[in-house]
Amino acid sequence: xxxxxxxxxSGGIDIPLNKAEEWVQTALQVALGALxxxxxDLVGRLHVTKTGDNVTLKGHGSIHVEPTCNRCLETFxxxxxxxxxxxxxxxxxxxxxxxxxxxxxxxxxxxxxxxxSYYQGEEIDLGNFVTEEVxxxxxxxxxxxxxxxxxxxxxxxxxxxxxxxxxxxKVGSPFEVLKEMKIKKI
Numbered sequence: 001x002x003x004x005x006x007x008x009x010s011g012g013i014d015i016p017l018n019k020a021e022e023w024v025q026t027a028l029q030v031a032l033g034a035l036x037x038x039x040x041d042l043v044g045r046l047h048v049t050k051t052g053d054n055v056t057l058k059g060h061g062s063i064h065v066e067p068t069c070n071r072c073l074e075t076f077x078x079x080x081x082x083x084x085x086x087x088x089x090x091x092x093x094x095x096x097x098x099x100x101x102x103x104x105x106x107x108x109x110x111x112x113x114x115x116x117s118y119y120q121g122e123e124i125d126l127g128n129f130v131t132e133e134v135x136x137x138x139x140x141x142x143x144x145x146x147x148x149x150x151x152x153x154x155x156x157x158x159x160x161x162x163x164x165x166x167x168x169x170k171v172g173s174p175f176e177v178l179k180e181m182k183i184k185k186i
Contacts, residue, residue: 001021001127003123012049015047015126017042017045017061023127026127027130028040028042028063030131032134035065041063041064043061044061045059045061046084053089055088057086060082060084061082062081062082064077065077068142070141070143071150073158074160080138084129086115086116089118089119090118090120091120152166
């Protein structure tokens with residue numbers, strides 16, 4: 001969905017986020033990839049305001065997905081909370097960070113720097129913004145529960161449902177050999 005910057009009223013625009021909108025569907029398909037299914041839905045709101053040439057996007061979204069647990073490989077329902085916050089300024093007026101600090105000088109990013117970006121031209125593509133925020137909100141691993149025991153590495157039995165009967169030899173540390181090593185002093 002494209003928003004023309006000059007058409008944003010002084011009170012801002014409230015945009016409902018739901019799967020019925022084609023641009024929201026496209027953003028979810030791109031962001032979620034294999035996690036996307038016809039059941040996937042985004043529910044939320046986005047408020048767009050303008051101060052001069054600067055635009056602020058604030059909102060929140062919830063997405064219900066059915067990922068596979070990375071430990072036990074079972075599918076479960078997961079609610080992904082997506083904060084939608086970004087401050088935008090026109091690219092023409094932005095000063096690249098390289099001009100602010102010398103290349104040898106380290107610059108520490110503040111919280112406000114992480115939610116800052118540029119827009120180019122007279123339109124802002126909300127689809128790209130929502131896609132990026134959904135990707136950033138995805139966890140590194142999907143776990144059905146923090147204490148999920150996972151699968152037996154030998155027979156593949158799911159420890160959440162039963163214990164396996166395979167012979168589980170304790171494998172020692174690969175560094176055990178170093179205990180036997182004798183070092184000669186010179």
